[in-house]
Amino acid sequence: MPTWIRSLRPFDALAAQAVIERTTDLREAERFIRLFHAENPAAGGLHARLRDVARDVARYGIYTHTFEELEFGARVAWRNSSRCIGRLYWRSLRVRDRREVNTPEGVALECVAHLRAATANGKIRPTVTVLPPDTPALRGPRVRNEQLIRYAGYRTPEGVVGDPRNVELTELARKLGWRGGSGRFDVLPLVIQPGLGDPLLCNLPGDAVLEVPILHPEYRWFEELGLRWHAVPAISDMCLEIGGICYPCAPFNGWYMGTEIGARNLADADRYDQLGVVAERLGLDTSTERSLWRDHALVELNVAVLHSFERAGVTMTDHHTESQRFLTHLSREEKAGRVCPADWSWIVPPMSGSATPVFHRYYDTRVLTPAFVHHH
Numbered sequence: 001m002p003t004w005i006r007s008l009r010p011f012d013a014l015a016a017q018a019v020i021e022r023t024t025d026l027r028e029a030e031r032f033i034r035l036f037h038a039e040n041p042a043a044g045g046l047h048a049r050l051r052d053v054a055r056d057v058a059r060y061g062i063y064t065h066t067f068e069e070l071e072f073g074a075r076v077a078w079r080n081s082s083r084c085i086g087r088l089y090w091r092s093l094r095v096r097d098r099r100e101v102n103t104p105e106g107v108a109l110e111c112v113a114h115l116r117a118a119t120a121n122g123k124i125r126p127t128v129t130v131l132p133p134d135t136p137a138l139r140g141p142r143v144r145n146e147q148l149i150r151y152a153g154y155r156t157p158e159g160v161v162g163d164p165r166n167v168e169l170t171e172l173a174r175k176l177g178w179r180g181g182s183g184r185f186d187v188l189p190l191v192i193q194p195g196l197g198d199p200l201l202c203n204l205p206g207d208a209v210l211e212v213p214i215l216h217p218e219y220r221w222f223e224e225l226g227l228r229w230h231a232v233p234a235i236s237d238m239c240l241e242i243g244g245i246c247y248p249c250a251p252f253n254g255w256y257m258g259t260e261i262g263a264r265n266l267a268d269a270d271r272y273d274q275l276g277v278v279a280e281r282l283g284l285d286t287s288t289e290r291s292l293w294r295d296h297a298l299v300e301l302n303v304a305v306l307h308s309f310e311r312a313g314v315t316m317t318d319h320h321t322e323s324q325r326f327l328t329h330l331s332r333e334e335k336a337g338r339v340c341p342a343d344w345s346w347i348v349p350p351m352s353g354s355a356t357p358v359f360h361r362y363y364d365t366r367v368l369t370p371a372f373v374h375h376h
Helices: 013-018 026-039 046-060 067-079 087-092 104-122 164-175 220-225 258-265 275-282 293-312 319-335
Strands: 094-097 127-130 153-156 159-162 190-193 200-202 211-213 228-230 238-242 245-247 371-374
Touching (some): 026 067, 067 094, 067 127, 067 238, 067 371, 087 319, 094 104, 104 190, 153 164, 159 164, 211 293, 220 275, 258 293, 275 293
Parallel strands (some): 094 127
Antiparallel strands (some): 153 159, 190 200, 211 228, 238 371
């Protein structure tokens, strides 16, 4: 039994009333334990395990997952992620069990270690790092950043320099003492919120942040745009919910699909808004939408992103390949007798949607657990 549960006192009526929102739902716990044993028949001892879980929930308001349950739960949470197209390899998710790390400094070190392990010199490894859960006695730590690696956005009289999506986080970091800079791609520090106490700033060391300069295979002027992006998309503001337990700090990553960067991060008007710049350098007619200059510029920007990651030896997939992989995943899940939830608006790529096979069908939209969810 880990230290965070050993320190809890048995419930009394008043204490239970005060912490009811953080008390484990026994029904969810039982549902998960049954799912684990159904898909892992060699685990054995289902009824004894259910008795132990019920006893701990009654006594402490929470129970402890074994490592095998935690690993399975994290992988199934990825399998259930309706907005993720890249779930074919859900069984390969590497689970780093760091539930004993209970200081903000320790959380910071584990986030850095996660990035180093997941980056793997460009051979990106799907990874999740699980830190302490919310308990009836204490909330678990949280990371305020949407992703472990994010670029700053600075308000100026001429507009935002950097990533407009991160203006509020940048201002929070500065209030907490971060000096920042003035560049378009300044890596933000992590803002770690412990269960008790003030937030901690953690600057990410350079060797934990692999970045790829964006070049084009044909247009040499593309380098002059000064674009780049980081290699690992590590989501860090979602709660991993497994069997009624919330792990609020569980950063996880797969690898990028090119359009996430080329058709959204660098192209969206409320992000880096580069389509007009690329169109101008290509000499396109931007005076009318009928010239389809946006479409042409979008394709070349995405060509540059895919080329650059391949040139740098960093794992990345394209939207056509990933669409085929998703249908393979869907077929496997159906053969296994499982529901495969999917949100059409997220599964269909943000470029050439109708040219991909995922466009031409409907999906089951029910919500399943375990899951990665946004905090309430």
